[in-house]
Amino acid sequence: MSAGVSTEFISPGPQSFNTTPIIDGVDWFTKPVLVAALSVVVIVWFYWGASRKAAVVPSKLQFAGELGYNFVRNSIARDAIGSHDYMKYVPYLCGLFYFILLNNVAGTIPLIQFPTFSHIGWAYVAAIMSWVIYNAVGIKKKGLWGYFKHQTMPAGVPVWLMPLMIPIEFISNILVRPVSLSLRLFANMFAGHILLLVFVTGGDYMLRESGSIALGGVGIITLLMGLAIAGLELFVQCIQAYIFVVLTAQYIGSAIADEH
Amino acid sequence: MSQHEDPKPTPNTSGDGWRVLSYLIGGILVYGGIGFGLDRWLGTQFLLPVGIVLGAGLTIVLLNFRYR
Numbered sequence: 428m429s430a431g432v433s434t435e436f437i438s439p440g441p442q443s444f445n446t447t448p449i450i451d452g453v454d455w456f457t458k459p460v461l462v463a464a465l466s467v468v469v470i471v472w473f474y475w476g477a478s479r480k481a482a483v484v485p486s487k488l489q490f491a492g493e494l495g496y497n498f499v500r501n502s503i504a505r506d507a508i509g510s511h512d513y514m515k516y517v518p519y520l521c522g523l524f525y526f527i528l529l530n531n532v533a534g535t536i537p538l539i540q541f542p543t544f545s546h547i548g549w550a551y552v553a554a555i556m557s558w559v560i561y562n563a564v565g566i567k568k569k570g571l572w573g574y575f576k577h578q579t580m581p582a583g584v585p586v587w588l589m590p591l592m593i594p595i596e597f598i599s600n601i602l603v604r605p606v607s608l609s610l611r612l613f614a615n616m617f618a619g620h621i622l623l624l625v626f627v628t629g630g631d632y633m634l635r636e637s638g639s640i641a642l643g644g645v646g647i648i649t650l651l652m653g654l655a656i657a658g659l660e661l662f663v664q665c666i667q668a669y670i671f672v673v674l675t676a677q678y679i680g681s682a683i684a685d686e687h
Numbered sequence: 688m689s690q691h692e693d694p695k696p697t698p699n700t701s702g703d704g705w706r707v708l709s710y711l712i713g714g715i716l717v718y719g720g721i722g723f724g725l726d727r728w729l730g731t732q733f734l735l736p737v738g739i740v741l742g743a744g745l746t747i748v749l750l751n752f753r754y755r
Contacts, residue, residue, distance in 0.1 A: 674702045
């Protein structure tokens with residue numbers, strides 16, 4: 428993070444997210460790929476370890492695993508989809524939640540410090556996956572035309588208002604949902620990371636490169652504030668993983684809900 | 688969201704605010720888009736803002752029906 432020998436402060440920007448290949452010649456293997464792969468390894472290890480020796484009196488690891496699973500199962504999936512047919516979607520929602528959570532929190536973990544979803548492609552893929560799933564289960568349950576009607580005819584609206592409402596309903600349910608899902612996650616991770624970079628590199632520059640005692644003092648304050656921002660970011664990273672999965676669950680729930 | 692099917696004690700409403708936001712964006716996109724197109728077509732300038740306001744207003748009416 429040091430500004431090196433240069434005396435001019437180079438502010439962090441979108442170029443700070445340009446990742447270079449870790450191994451020369453393997454172009455696709457960049458830091459987000461490494462972080463995502465690591466997160467998968469950690470999740471698999473954790474849940475495999477937690478469920479391997481499942482016992483009535485759980486071990487500590489099993490207890491933690493059940494806690495994590497039950498959180499997604501009960502307070503996300505069941506509440507949003509309804510107790511009748513939520514179990515089918517728990518594996519996806521659980522996997523999605525812990526994948527996003529770990530990849531977001533990777534932005535805080537020392538030495539890793541890169542939120543995978545600050546590269547927008549990752550967020551697009553996660554949102555497209557959720558989009559395909561909630562549309563597919565809706566079409567499967569109601570048929571193509573029935574699902575289309577279900578998603579475009581808002582319940583409880585008087586008939587004379589319907590023509591005005593159908594386009595809104597269609598655009599917001601089919602088009603805006605995946606876009607907002609991906610942009611919300613991406614923008615939060617991107618902005619949070621850049622904010623941290625500004626505080627840390629700026630504070631570091633003022634403290635060590637500016638050569639002025641007053642600016643050095645400001646630099647210390649800036650670094651301390653950066654620490655507070657890091658705490659805030661940890662909170663945002665968890666919230667964003669949660670909101671992404673809650674919304675996915677609600678979209679699935681509303682796609683298969685019986686109207687009237 | 689459906690309020691009728693399950694006897695759940697507290698439905699998870701933490702995503703409702705975000706869903707409302709995507710409705711608002713949708714409404715503004717649709718009617719703002721129509722206004723923009725009409726502006727282009729007729730050579731006027733006032734229909735885009737009218738469309739945006741109309742879209743936001745209609746969406747609020749829609750949400751009123753939906754979440755009542």
